[in-house]
């Protein structure tokens with residue numbers, strides 16, 4: 001091949017270059033992070049705080065504020081992210097039916113959990129390392145929760161210690177635990193949490209073998225997001241980096257933790273009726289239907305699809321909470337109609353915090369609450385007691 005031909009073969013045309021750039025962008029994980037309208041896609045500038053209308057508006061602002069590795073850590077799901085998408089798809093399979101005729105200003109969303117009144121069934125799910133999103137991290141999230149009288153569940157893997165978060169504001173706090181296999185090692189964090197006012201302890205039992213491909217990709221490009229498999233006797237090294245750190249869980253865990261817990265104990269990460277019944281057999285007093293926002297096992301069902309099965313199995317004996325994929329007030333209403341007692345917001349609260357700090361987190365909570373009231377008015381119910389199965393029609397595949 002002559003030199004000229006070599007150069008001709010090696011050169012790319014402007015069209016090819018643009019096509020290559022387009023392909024790169026289309027394949028970018030950023031663009032399929034959430035299967036929902038991407039509001040800023042058609043805008044030339046970012047929205048201001050006052051222009052924000054719904055929770056999705058926060059995501060691109062959050063993304064713009066943080067390094068890619070931090071954004072990915074919040075956005076990603078396990079492996080192919082099937083369950084991450086399915087969590088959102090599931091809301092399309094539930095229709096809301098109703099007659100209206102209720103003024104949203106008269107709608108009352110108040111409820112009660114474990115004997116404590118709450119102005120709304122919307123809560124904040126435990127999510128780790130919030131200081132990555134904003135310097136005030138969980139302190140700001142707690143203040144936002146307090147301002148809106150919302151219960152915040154603090155992650156065991158928070159950036160600030162639980163005691164410090166508890167000091168930041170006055171609102172109700174729950175404590176989430178990733179139990180350690182050395183059962184005695186759980187005693188101190190549990191005692192500390194309860195001493196400074198944790199109203200319940202939520203023990204997370206999913207995410208037993210999660211594997212975030214986006215993290216691996218970030219590592220390949222020089223970033224460093226999180227350690228994957230730690231070498232401990234219970235966590236043998238795994239060449240495919242599927243962290244086995246939590247694979248030791250058994251139902252007896254709840255029996256072992258029970259003597260250390262004086263407040264209600266909940267299990268987070270339940271997806272079957274049978275699992276819920278086993279929890280109750282082992283002293284659990286509240287169930288959280290969760291797939292960790294698509295971050296536990298991939299190709300599992302969305303939480304909305306399995307909610308009724310769990311509610312039926314529990315049969316009113318303990319409260320049933322749900323999370324994974326909730327972004328709108330109408331999403332919350334659908335879960336309440338299928339039997340949930342409360343709904344927790346995970347990524348939505350992180351987007352708000354990451355976009356604008358405390359005011360952002362507060363606004364997220366206010367928006368979803370306002371949407372819930374509007375959705376309730378639209379289907380013609382004015383209190384949570386009036387919500388029942390008749391306001392939804394499900395069409396799960």
Ligand SMILES: Cc1cc2nc3c(=O)[nH]c(=O)nc-3n(C[C@H](O)[C@H](O)[C@H](O)COP(=O)(O)O)c2cc1C
Pocket residue numbers: 073074075087125126127128155156157176204268290291292293294295323324325326344345346347348
């Ligand atoms: C970035 C991130 C960190 C999380 N950290 C924790 C955690 O420390 N403990 C826990 O029990 N769940 C954790 N979760 C799961 C949430 O509690 C919740 O189940 C999930 O976010 C719900 O899905 P959603 O984000 O689609 O709302 C985390 C979720 C995300 C997105």
